[in-house]
Amino acid sequence: RKEVEQDPGPFNVPEGATVAFNCTYSNSASQSFFWYRQDCRKEPKLLMSVYSSGNEDGRFTAQLNRASQYISLLIRDSKLSDSATYLCVVIGGGNYQLIWGAGTKLIIKP
């Protein structure tokens, strides 16, 4: 089992729709969680951190469920520019290394 797992997609979603991704992690000692965005053939960029109480940044909402060991990302009112691969990142287990999921590809269609 991979340490961080994501549905690879692609998710094909019409513009304006709401879309949600989940990411599961295997190490219960994991401490910090993040969502990164990666455009095609570009480098990853931090989208948002994920806090225990959940957090929102504009159209984006991130949540953490420690009991079930998953994090989620919700995108509301999706835009064409949201098309990208969304990578889940987990830190923890004592070595402070970032463990990356393989990413979920999102395609927003007009």
Add this chain to the structure above:
Amino acid sequence: ETGVTQSPTHLIKTRGQQVTLRCSSQSGHNTVSWYQQALGQGPQFIFQYYREEENGRGNFPPRFSGLQFPNYSSELNVNALELDDSALYLCASSSRTSGDTGELFFGEGSRLTVL
């Protein structure tokens, strides 16, 4: 722009050859991490350098080696190239070890093709 620059952007090598990839970190950052990203996969941690010393290593063989210089720029060296080494190599800089903030600033990567 992140201020992290990598060179070369693209290169082609043959099996058995050696390659050196270079990275200039963002001003003020003393930590550099290297990642390998195969097509359709997330980045895989190779190693991290903090103040010129290796500060953590992923599951990569010894033929992957690195350096960090006094100005915090860094090199990744790969010896005896194999076909599976074909990937995008990403350099990321941060101001502290990544465990503190999780925010890494990536360069645009060096795309290596091994034939």
